[in-house]
Amino acid sequence: MTSAMQRSIFLISIVIASVLAACGGDGTSSSSTAITYTTLNNPIATAANYMSLTGIRGVDNSTDVYITGATIVGTTYIAQLYKGPLTGGGTYYTMPFPSSTGATISSTNSYSVDNLANGAVNLVGSYTTTQNANQQGFIYTGSVTNNPTSGYVTLNYPSARQTIPHSVMNDLVVGGYETPLGKLRAFIYQISTGQFTDLKVVTDANNAVTAYGVWHNGGNSYTIVGGYTDITTKEQAYILDYDSSTGVITNTTTYTYNNQASALTHFEGITTNGNGGYYLAGFGQVTSGGAVSCALVSMTRTILGPLKTAGFTTTPTWVQAVFPGATTQYANTVYQNNLLGTYLPGPIALNGYVANIPTSLIK
Structure with a gap:
């Protein structure tokens, strides 16, 4: 398994632990047999193929969901968008970036989707060509249909070697890019203005920064x-x-896995909890080279400082989810109280899953 099975090919330094070790039990986070696990694979996938499951969004005015990702044959990603019930039985749409003169598409992956009026969507992802193996970002705006030939626009951070948009909601896209010098950075892209903003999280001295999820409040x-x-x-x-009107960042708060000292912690997605807070998809590694644990993270708002600014709790709840029998597992995205990702072994080489976590476990 390579890092290409996950969401970013070039962001190796930020996700390497999810490649080297499986999410599993390390005794530091909650898990329960009350969690319900469901395999979610595209029916066209075979035992030799892979499933990339990357993002999720509820379908407007429906109980259905959109799920982004790809079916992977060898090293070729075939972008897909699933529409239907959360646990399967819906329709998979193939939505690759179209080839053009001088740019023959070799691979396309979709990472996130958002609702527009009249059943249309904004879909973001990345593609490679036979002429250029570097990842190029894109945004698609249009109806949900198989193999659309229009509506796609390349979305690359200026002068970047590679760009991957990871999440879209309302007027913003967030993601990561690689500078010409090989530095890994995060960006914010405002759809209405067509402007990119470099996302500074802590200081310019950061070795690498990623932005994997955005929620419109x-x-x-x-x-x-x-x-x-x-x-x-x-x-x-x-x-x-x-x-988005001022470009001002506030309430930046950093975390380590399970609120304890750890070698690696990363948030992969965000959704509302319906009560002023959020559920996040996260993973962590307590010791370097040790087991990596996947978890749904319950993040609440708190009141900070004399100005009563609404910030974030410093001690969120981590609920570990371990797919039964899996030797390798990833937590990629979250919807309501459901953690989604991929695991192996299973029916195919890499499998999608949904872990429904009872709210009674999310304290």
Whole structure:
């Protein structure tokens, strides 16, 4: 298994632990047999193929969901968008970036989707060509259909070697890019203005920064999650608020796995908990080279300082989810109280799953 089975090919330094070790029990986080696990694979996938399951969003005015990802044959990603019930039985749409003169598409992956009016969507992802193996970002705007030939626009951070948009909601896209010097950085892209903003999480001395999830709180308010490596190369997760009208970042708060000292922590996705807080998809590694644990993280708001600013709790609840029998597992995204990702072994080489976590476990 290579890092290409996950969401970023070039962001190796930020996700390497999820490749080297499986999410599993390490005794530091809660898990329960009350969690219900369901395998979610595209029916066209075979025993030799892989499933990439990357993002999820509820379908407007429906109990259905959209799930992004790809079916992977060898090293070729075939972008897909699933629409239907959370645990399967819906329709998979193939939505690859179209080839054009001088750009023959060799692989496409989709990472996130958002609702537009009249059943249309914004879909973000990345592609490679036979002429250029570097990842190029894109945004698709249009109807949900098989093999659309229009509506795609390349979305690359200026002068970046590679760009991967990871999440889209309302007017913002967040993701990561690689500089010409090989530095890994995070970006915010505002759809309405077509402007990129470099996302500074802590300091310019960060070795690497990623932005993997964005949630629209209403108006100009957004909340963004991801991870960064500090100057000692230890990775921490973060959550912050962003005002799209002013470009101001507030309430930046960093975390280690299960609120304890750890070698690696990363947030992969964000959704509302319906009560002013959020559920996050996260993973962590307590000791370098040790087991990596996947978890749903319950993040609440708190009141900070004399100005009574609504920030984030410093001690969120981590609920570990371990797919039964899995030797390798990833936590990629979250929807309501459901953690989604991939695991192996299973029916195919890499499998999608949904872990429904009872709210009674999320204290």
